Amino acid sequence: MRRPGLSRREFLGIAGMAAGALALGGCGPFSGGGRDLPGSPQARRTGETREHLLRAAPLEFEAGGQRLLTWGYEGDVPGPEIRLKEGDTLRVRLRNELPEETTIHWHGLPVPNAMDGVPGVTQRPISPGEEFVYEFVVPVAGTYIYHSHVGLQLDRGLYGALIVEPAKENLDYDREYVLVLDDWLDGAGGTPEDALRRLRDSGGMMGGGMGGATLEYPLYLVNGRPPEDPATFEVRRGERVRLRLVNPSAETVFRFAAGGHRLTVTHADGQPVEPVTVDALRIGMGERYDVVFEADNPGVHQLTAAPEGKEGLARALLRYRESAASSPPPADLLPKELRGKLLTYADLKDARERSFPEDTLLGGPDRVYRLTLSGGHGSYAWAIDGQLYPDADLLEVREGEWVRFELQNHSMMVHPMHLHGHFFQLRNDTGRGPFKDTALVEPHMGHLAFDFVADNPGEWFFHCHNAYHLETGMARVVSYGGS
Ligand SMILES: [Cu+2]
Numbered sequence: 001m002r003r004p005g006l007s008r009r010e011f012l013g014i015a016g017m018a019a020g021a022l023a024l025g026g027c028g029p030f031s032g033g034g035r036d037l038p039g040s041p042q043a044r045r046t047g048e049t050r051e052h053l054l055r056a057a058p059l060e061f062e063a064g065g066q067r068l069l070t071w072g073y074e075g076d077v078p079g080p081e082i083r084l085k086e087g088d089t090l091r092v093r094l095r096n097e098l099p100e101e102t103t104i105h106w107h108g109l110p111v112p113n114a115m116d117g118v119p120g121v122t123q124r125p126i127s128p129g130e131e132f133v134y135e136f137v138v139p140v141a142g143t144y145i146y147h148s149h150v151g152l153q154l155d156r157g158l159y160g161a162l163i164v165e166p167a168k169e170n171l172d173y174d175r176e177y178v179l180v181l182d183d184w185l186d187g188a189g190g191t192p193e194d195a196l197r198r199l200r201d202s203g204g205m206m207g208g209g210m211g212g213a214t215l216e217y218p219l220y221l222v223n224g225r226p227p228e229d230p231a232t233f234e235v236r237r238g239e240r241v242r243l244r245l246v247n248p249s250a251e252t253v254f255r256f257a258a259g260g261h262r263l264t265v266t267h268a269d270g271q272p273v274e275p276v277t278v279d280a281l282r283i284g285m286g287e288r289y290d291v292v293f294e295a296d297n298p299g300v301h302q303l304t305a306a307p308e309g310k311e312g313l314a315r316a317l318l319r320y321r322e323s324a325a326s327s328p329p330p331a332d333l334l335p336k337e338l339r340g341k342l343l344t345y346a347d348l349k350d351a352r353e354r355s356f357p358e359d360t361l362l363g364g365p366d367r368v369y370r371l372t373l374s375g376g377h378g379s380y381a382w383a384i385d386g387q388l389y390p391d392a393d394l395l396e397v398r399e400g401e402w403v404r405f406e407l408q409n410h411s412m413m414v415h416p417m418h419l420h421g422h423f424f425q426l427r428n429d430t431g432r433g434p435f436k437d438t439a440l441v442e443p444h445m446g447h448l449a450f451d452f453v454a455d456n457p458g459e460w461f462f463h464c465h466n467a468y469h470l471e472t473g474m475a476r477v478v479s480y481g482g483s
Contacts, residue, residue, distance in 0.1 A: 035362065037402055038354035038435070039453035040110040040423060041140040043086035043167065050084045050091065054104065056148070056158055057097035063184065064219055064226040071098055072157040077224045078180045078248075079146070079160030086141040086164050092134045094126060098153075101125035104134060105149040106162065107248075107286060108269055108437045110421050111136045113458025117149050118420065120390075121459050121477055125150055141166035142270020143178075143244040143288040152192035154467050155185055155250035163244065164270070171266055173292055174239040181245070181283065181305045181314055183252040184219035184226075192250070196468055199380045213380055214413070215251050215468070220307055220314035227331040232317040233303070235295040242266075242292050243303075247283040250467035253308040253414060253440070254283045255342075258318060259301035259335035263291040265343055269436040271423060272351035279340025282308065284416035286438035286465035289343075298323045304335055345426055345448075348434035355432040356402065356425060356451045365451060366401040373417075373441055373464070373474070374410040381472045382411070382464060388473030395462065395478045397454040405462075409446040415469065416440050417448070419478070421460040424450035438465055454480065 054073045061068055061077055073079030084090060096102050103125050105117035115136045119125035126132045141164045148158035161178050185195055199213045225231045235241050243263075247254055257263075257280040264277045267290035281289055283305075298320040305314040317328050329335075359365075375382035387393060397403050405424070409415060418438040426433035427449040441448045463475035 035402070037356060037453045038425060039455040043137075043139055043141070045089075045137055046085055046087040048085070049089040050082075052080070052082055052090075052092045053095065054079060054092055055095045055097055056102050061224065063221065063224065064228060070157045071153065073160055077157035077182075079158070081161045081163060081178060082146065083163040083165065084138060086138055086166055089135060089137050093131055094134065095131050096126045096128055099128055100153070101127055101150055102153060102158070103132075103149050104146050105420070106134070106136075107145040107147060107418070108142065108288070109144055109162070109164075110139055110423065110456050113421065113456070113460070116420055116458070116460070118461045119150050121461055138164050140164065140270070142267065143246060143290055144270055145246055145248045145286070145288070147248055152196060152250070152467050152471055154248065155192040155195070157182075159248040161244070161246050171242065171292070172240060173242040175235060176242040176244065177233045178223075178244045178246065179303065179305075179316060180223050181247045181249055181254050182221045182224075183215070183217040183249040183307060184221050185215070185217055185250075192467070196471060199468060202380065213376065214309060216310055217252065217307070217312070220252070220305065220312050222303070222305065222314045222316045225316070227313060227315050230316045232319050234319050234321055236321050237295055237298050239295040240292055241295055242290060245283055245289045245291065247285055247287055249285055252285065252310065253416070254305040254314065255308055255338055256281055256283055256303070256305045257335050257337035257340070258293060258303050259329065259333070259337060260297040260299065261293045261301065262337070263293050265348070266290050266292055268348055268434040269423075269438060271435040273434050274349045274351050276343065276347045278343040278347070279337040281343035282440070284414070284438060284440040284465070285467075286416050286418045287436075287440070295320065300328050302329045302333055302335055304333070304338060306334060306338055345433070345439070346428050346430075348426070348428070349430040350425065350432050350434055353432070354425075354435070365404040367397060368404045368406065369395055370406045370408070372408050372410050373415050375469070375472075375474070376411050376413060382415075382469040382474035384474055384476050389463070389475035392473075392476055395476050397478060397480055399454055399457050399480055401454040402451060403454050404449060404451045406449045407441050407447065409441045409443055412443045413466075414440050414443050414446070415474065416465040417462070418465045419452065419460065419462045421456045421458060422452045422454075424452040426450050
């Protein structure tokens with residue numbers, strides 16, 4: 001990794017220096033720098049410790065009538081759901097029974113840096129046959145993911161849902177289901193390394209035509225189940241049902257809808273938003289949404305996750321207890337709700353009344369990085385501001401700063417950009433955008449801006465959550481210790 005030269009640093013926050021200096025006087029982590037900035041939440045400790053053993057190992061499982069060889073946790077894909085309360089201590093013993101090094105990343109949670117699971121950045125990777133214990137106080141409720149952060153291991157099945165319940169639940173619902181979406185390569189597709197070789201050999205033109213190279217996957221799964229053998233979720237008429245939608249897939253944005261029902265979005269990336277009712281929503285790689293719906297339409301319906309720009313679908317069934325006799329919809333049905341009102345980031349507003357001040361107050365952010373996203377022209381490599389990780393500058397920040405990233409997409413593919421260790425607030429016209437950790441930057445000059453408080457010291461990865469874009473360079477390290 002290169003240290004940045006002064007000339008490379010896009011450091012426009014001179015006006016914020018006085019406020020920044022103020023912040024350095026005695027602000028602890030998560031305080032928002034004494035300026036009442038919306039920093040990371042930190043739940044009160046419960047004193048409870050939840051222990052899990054996760055063995056990462058090769059495994060076989062059945063999907064679509066095939067026996068598939070892959071890698072996963074505890075013999076299954078997805079790995080076991082981890083569920084605990086905010087303020088609990090999570091202690092996970094990871095035993096590496098893979099033929100390669102591995103790590104686990106706690107996607108979305110602002111954990112202490114040494115627990116973040118990024119090889120070569122926050123820890124030495126765990127060798128085959130070794131163990132590593134991750135332990136931290138879970139700082140905030142929400143819907144998260146745990147997954148390997150080594151190479152393309154994510155695309156084999158080394159992921160699971162991580163559900164953190166609040167100390168006190170404010171959402172009113174009767175029943176809850178977690179839907180973990182995946183694009184499934186194994187079987188006809190070979191290994192992720194084979195897939196990357198094909199992408200590279202194509203010079204960036206495979207699958208997506210002029211849009212850039214994408215992977216067509218032979219299968220799309222919900223909770224490890226193919227469309228022909230879907231998971232079935234039972235509800236009763238009159239219930240309010242919560243769905244936690246999680247996309248740890250490597251390369252696929254899913255468009256989700258529930259046949260016969262509208263969905264009220266209550267959380268984005270685990271953080272509460274003002275409820276907004278839609279017919280469908282897009283879930284990028286690494287994103288999570290919580291939705292609730294009224295079970296007021298007895299029958300058997302399809303919960304559909306359609307891979308954007310690709311053939312096929314992932315699905316589960318929603319079956320009313322009262323309607324057990326109805327036959328399920330066909331496996332290739334695309335419910336009309338998929339073409340109805342689609343959630344956009346402009347619809348989302350933080351529910352906790354937290355926001356950064358107007359730029360006209362306090363002089364705006366202390367530091368602004370304007371970064372372009374590019375790649376896919378003639379070769380399969382993806383860059384942030386023209387640089388390919390690991391040969392890339394640090395993005396330096398100082399503790400207590402208010403930091404803004406402005407991202408512009410010069411490529412023809414969508415990029416779900418993910419920041420470790422922090423929540424950022426999307427800047428949208430509501431003036432109080434949602435707090436997220438992953439956000440899609442749309443192709444063809446799509447633009448996105450977000451603010452965060454540098455209140456969790458360490459070295460934090462910032463990268464595209466398309467596993468193949470990450471692997472070919474689309475990452476940076478946000479480093480505390482900037483000047
Ligand atoms: Cu990308």
